[in-house]
Amino acid sequence: MIAVWYSILLLVLLASAGSASTLYSTQADQVQAAEAINASPGLVALYGPILDVHSKGELAMTKMTVVYAVLVALMLLFVVRRHTRMDEENGQAELLGGTALRTTGPLAAALTFGAGVSVALGLLAAAGNIATGLPVAGSLAFGACWAGTGLVATGLTALACQISPSARTCAGIAVSAILGLFVVRAVGDTTEASWLSWLSPFGWNTHLRAFSETRWWVLLLYIASAAALAGAAWTLRLSRDLGGGLVAPRPGPATGSPRLADAIALSLRVHAPMLVGWTVGMAVLGLVFGAISPSFDAFDSPSIQQMLQRLGGAGAFRDTLLGAVVSVVALIVTCFAIAVVNHGGSDEQDGRTEQILATATSRTRAFVATAIVAIGGATWLLAVVGVGLAIGVGNDTGHSFARLVASPLSQAPAVWTVIALSLLCYALRSRWAILGWGLLVVFATLGQIGELLNLPDWTLQLSPFTHSPAMPLQPFELGPALALTGIAAAVLVGAWLRFRGRDIG
Template sequence: MNLAGTRLLLRFGLRRDRVLVTAWVLVLVATVAVSAAATGPLYDTEADRVAAAEALNASPAIVALYGPILDTSSLGELSMTKMTVLYAVFVAFMSVVLVRRHTRVEEETGRAELVGATAVGAAAPTAAAVLEAVLASLVLGTLAAVADIACGLPVVGSILFGASWAGIGLVGAGIALLAAQLSSSARSVGFLASAAVGALYLLRVIGDVTSATWLSWLTPFGWGTQLSAWSEPRVWLLLGYPLLAGALTALALRLRRRRDLGAGVIPDRPGPAVGSPRLRDAAALVVRQQGPALVGWTVGIAVIGTLMGSIVPSIGDLLDTDRTRPVIEAMGGAGGLQDALVFAIASVVAVVITCFGIGTVTRAAGDEHDGRTETVLATATSRRLLLLAVGGAAVLGSTWLLLVAGVATAIGRGDGLAAVGASLVQAPAVWLVLALALLLLSVRSRWAVAGWAVLALFVTVGQVGPGLDLPDWVLGLSPFHHVPRYPSEAFAWRPEVLMTALTVLVLGVAWTRYRSRDIG
């Protein structure tokens, strides 16, 4: 196996992904720190922790989403219950994004062929991509463990929890590398990897909520719980992560040697000889590109919203402690607490939905610097229509997903349509973030990727900032901080109107800039 040039490609990949990886790691580590710091004061006695854990285990929806709590008296397990399973999905997707970007995307754009024409070994690009994902996973796991320890959780449990996160990152890299060999399309690779992660997660859900508990042992998303890091740890279970990742990687490398560069093991399906007349304008083209993704997002958001909504009715039992009871009464009882949770769910889902819009903008940027936009503009399509199509797909698609999330949460809760309003009030904040991403695209196509950094900054400030006691002026930098806390508080028009007006202003600047700059 010729690995010449691996070190150089690894350094280049780390430089390209310095913003993406840093933002991803910091957001996840900050979430771990906030959860670890907040849970201890909330449940300061063993009786409170046991009651909260039993309330979590009594809800099938919560168990399906977060997994069960095996040791109900463990502060560490209660603090990290969301992190152990649900947030492990985000850890896996970090590796999926990195490996996909440096393998299949490079082949699809032709850059891998150019690199291969130099004094670089045939296996070096693949090795560099996997090594980068491994390094990112190890750093993330280490920092997560340090954050837990710094917030007062047991040292051994914190280290094992961090190791499980690092392990799930390795598995994500193996899944992505295998998917990159099966399909020749970067979008299909993303779909296959996402489907694999979803299937493994669903397998854990079935094992945790039914009597077939043995199914949880067949998926790495179940190992984090079965590891029992905070009480009687099964340290040997950590070996499963590198073994599974190694098996996936070995299979992927074997398939890599059997296919041509740029091709996939699964052959491409030839398209029609004549294009559909429905694709004559830019809007139809963008809809065709984003349609399958929007359908997938709609299904996923509907499932998440329904699960989240079904958790709301049990929140009163979960937080019923001597310390929190006066707070609950001050909020208007269990009903007020449920309304606050509905808003919290809507704010988190809104951030996730914003990723769809930014993905739409970054795809347009990729089309531009790969030369496809220039081909489109060589027809009767104007820049005005093209930018309008991209912006419309991002904004309208995100708004549709917010509506789906609200309806699904209302169905899961089974009590009124307040969840719909809680979701839709997030729209101006989402629009403003997408407008900033379009502004970056209008300045230069390669700047559009910085939209992810903008979102990460706003999430860190708006979602994590209050738990870190940041000053009000810092919190105010995030548009999500200004969203009315409906239905737990009265709806306020002023911030919604101001954010909408600011969105229009930013879009106007982007419109002006895009019409005058060079394409590509």
């Protein structure tokens, strides 16, 4: 998993750093692009400000400094949770505890491992920037900010994993905290309350000024915060029982509902809390980007206005950015579906699927239950984002409410295709369900940065997301959508046939 995360992060970094010289041939072009970003509150909220418009490094690393730092934080979330709360939940920590191992041994190992992963990523990021020709000092500072973000995420996740006995709940707490820090930074960067950005590690990434008059003392903020969070997690671990948490789980009813005798109803009930959380998050995401979208074309500089006219006007520029947001949303929503499929794989490995099949439930019903929640949930989330986007934009657009709602839904056939492939991996073998994450990484790389990497056109066409229209800028095309839907249906049938015929477990 670490290798996959490293690969995608470093590929994007190299593509971004290497393309800066191609996209901006003169310093005047670089300054113009930097001023265009700073002039748009929407872009500043998304990427953060460029403090030195004459710095090529700051412009090249605009997306990497904040947006991809969030991915760094999420990587450490998965790593730390895997070796703390998940090990407690599946009983491995208890087995280790039966040996000559201290109570805090697993936590100490997870913190050490997380810190090592963060530092190694920072060094690789610095080496990648240096290899593309960016200044050595600035590259080291940028690598340090990614490493610092990872250290803070390590401590934050370790603390979250002490709160609830449920690994899912702990992940939800950590994700909410990371997204909250991103929002705090965005508010601080786009309002007069600029001091708010100093409360977030994502804000520190910008204030470090890696490629211009570097503030090396900012690195102390990462270290102090990570140490404080890790110390709090350590203290809480000593005060709780193995497998327990600060918040005790609420006991369920003594007798389950008769509706839960159906595999589909049971699957919906199990995933309901996650689906509700994702629904709220996607609704907020759509509302926020819809609300800030009018600022995408609010530029005062005459030179920037001329540049926008060459691109097709400010409206086309805004639609382009909305299309980019929609494409990223499709990747995020696919993560929900793949998580559902992986949960089905975990249920089978832990013996729960065998218990269900010991009743009158057929294999077909069990497989369909996972497929319905994964595909139906992802489609629902795309619709939620669309409604939030349309409400957020309001009347300040030339597009109808229905078109804005349809923009994320136009990505549904591509999302269904990836989900079907993930279900096929699960159907081949339960442990192969995790390969769905690898497929998503490959398709995301091809779709998002394939052109920047100068990959052959036929490789770009392998990604289902490449065939989805960038609505609302581009019109919806029925042909590619039907083709992707047909591929998804065929793969699903193959997965179902395989699941019916193989051994469980």
